Amino acid sequence: MDYTIKIGGAAGQGIQTIGGTLAKVFARSGYHVFTHQDYESRVRGGHNFYQVRLSDRPVMSSRDRIDILVALDHESIIRYEKDRAEHGFIIYDSDTLKQEHEQPYFLDVPFLELAVESGGNKIMANTVAVGSVLGMLGMDLGILNRSFEDRFRKKGEDIIKANINAAKAGRDFALKKCEKCAFTPASLSGRKMLIAGNDAIGLGAVASGVKFYAAYPMTPSTGIMNYIAGKEEEYGIIVEQAEDEIAAINMVIGASYAGVRSMTGTSGGGFALMVEGLSLSGMTETPVVIALAQRPGPATGLPTRTEQGDLQFALYAGHGEFPRVIFAPGTPEQAFYLTNRAFSMAEKYQVPVIILTDQYLADSEWTFDGFDIGKIQLSDHRLRKDALENLSAYNRYSYTDSGVTPMAFPCESRHLVVNDSDEHNEEGHMIEDAETRLKMMDKRLFKKLSRIRKEIAPPVFYGSANPDIVLAGWGSTYGLLKESVDMLMETNRIAMIHFSEIYPFPQREEFDCLDLLNKAGLTICIENNATGQFAHLVRAETGYEFTARINKYDGRPFTLDGLTG
């Protein structure tokens, strides 16, 4: 089984409520779920959709063909009727849309009328819609009803009851009227966790002991800030909304200097403002973690859509030469663990670490069996209390073999901690002489970089052992590549390599991807951008040139059918 349900309508109509509720019910029922959202830069009106794919085997990308279209506006029918699967249905409310459709694959469900009748309020229309979809799929309402109890506990018994009744009305109606519905979802047990990219980064940060998060809201990164702000009280975190992104990164640097794990998040335009601060983090060797959720540029671009267009920007942002680490998770699970790794690397090497995602990953929900908290690393690399107090002397930038000077923070002991954005001596005070400059560059840049490089994981390899065709990608295209390989494996010797640890570029000791690429006849670098930025990076780092590239830069993500069809 592999069903796709698409909910289309205007902003503010409840697309997210319907889609989100269905996704949660499916995940709690044990299905593998993948959701993706498409929205315009407006709060009301326009046309948006929320797409939920469910299956009895892992799914990690979106499909074009739709099994059930929930059309909350006329626009949904105009746009997606053509995408209906062979046995697919379109459900709509002819009263609301002020139109009737005669074709047998349309199912007219009076969402509003049933809402008023059963739930006593037209606000229940979305619950009726959820019930109808579950009815069409032949699923029962037990899990949905329990979710109402969780969600509306504070609002009282009446609200819970009204929702339960509305869902039942929708389901009963669909069961009665949709004689031709032939969906046969597998019956599964157990439950899965359902999580989106932004939440996974927020959760990863909280699990890594983040104490301070400063940011200026910017789509599609705002979800990270929202998530962490929701945990302020429980975990003792301060989330401060900065006056601009320049302030955000400088606040984060200040808090990190003062001794706490600190992070910021933004999108391309905000990151452009942070660039000077990135360089400051590099020069002062102050750990910071920056989540950069990409959206299409240049300038304001398409604010709510997706692109992998800022890789080269992230690689080269900041004046001067200093080490950095760039991760680009491919799934929410990777986002969770890589956020933890971002903190570990930032603190261990005292460098800025960038987590590069995009709107597609930020807003897409995936299901997993669970995350393993045991894998979270929490080593404290800072000198605290006696470890610092007992030192006979302390210099913030003393030369060491590794290039890393143990990091003390101010007011913890009698030792002074001096950080400087000017070139400085071991003590941290500004200097002009060439000899110190060279020694500091050697310490700060070369010594640290060579050590960081050794910790970078190779790309994920999946598919035929000796492939003729290799699909290559990075970041949010992981699921798409993997499902494409699965789909094409029967008829081709095909494999994928996916990079989630981008910079420093992975070395070849552990896994020689160059050898694999050289032996394959067709190697395709697949990127959600116009110029093939990752292909450029591979060429710059290895000299290897892919034999083909697929680039998509219309602001929309790849779909499985779009790529393989």
Next chain:
Amino acid sequence: MPTLKDYKGGHPAWCPGCGNFSILKSFKDAMIDLDMEPHRFSIVSGIGQAAKFPHYVKCNAFNGLHGRALPVAAGIRLANHEHPVMIFTGDGDCYGEGGNHLIHNIRRNIDVTVFVHDNQIYGLTKGQASPTSMEGMKTKNQPFGVFSGQFNPMAMAVALDCSFVARGFSGDTEHLKELMKAAFLHKGFALVDILQPCVSFNKINTYEWYKQRVYHIEPEYDPEDRAGAFSRALEWGDSIPLGIIFKNSRLTIEERIPVIKDAPLVKHSFDHSAIERTLEEFY
């Protein structure tokens, strides 16, 4: 008891006769009067002649980027509000490049003390107009004279209900020392604009020019009367008031944030066991 010796830093690279020397002296004297040891606070600075300050004393220091001292200072305070933070900055650094941060940190009422070395000219880049340069002042880059209106930091601060607003003069070190102490001890955002001559580039606002105009605000003046403070803040030209222009007792942001009520962030331990419960929210 700290002594001057404890505060001796690097040899200043300022021009001979620069007003910065007396500000440096007033600061050290103020800290000694307050029995403040150099490791008990941080100085944050940006870029400019004033921003070199922390290299010429002994203290914890973060010398960051041009205009960006305030957000770094705010970050330090939010991470550890038991840690006093002072900012040494100039009229270009604080009122030009960092203007937005000044506005919003006054609004936050983050508990820091800001000392602005205001010489009404850019020194480090050799003599261009600053936000506080007087209209008509001719420089190499403003050959027809400054067209923009003169920035009035005191009036702006009073308008924003800044918690502590004061003006000092580098030529009056004893008064400046007392002002620095009062600003440091004040709870809330404290802005101290310090008039100082730039012997190399500002040929208008000289030591003599200031000396003829500055006066000490009379003892019976009420600095908590905001309307009165505003009219005092507008005074400029023939007479320039020195002293505390305005103060209030607004709550600081540090006092308002519930999660640091009992201990600063830096002293929080991390309860890892709660994560399992948080994970459960995704099922």
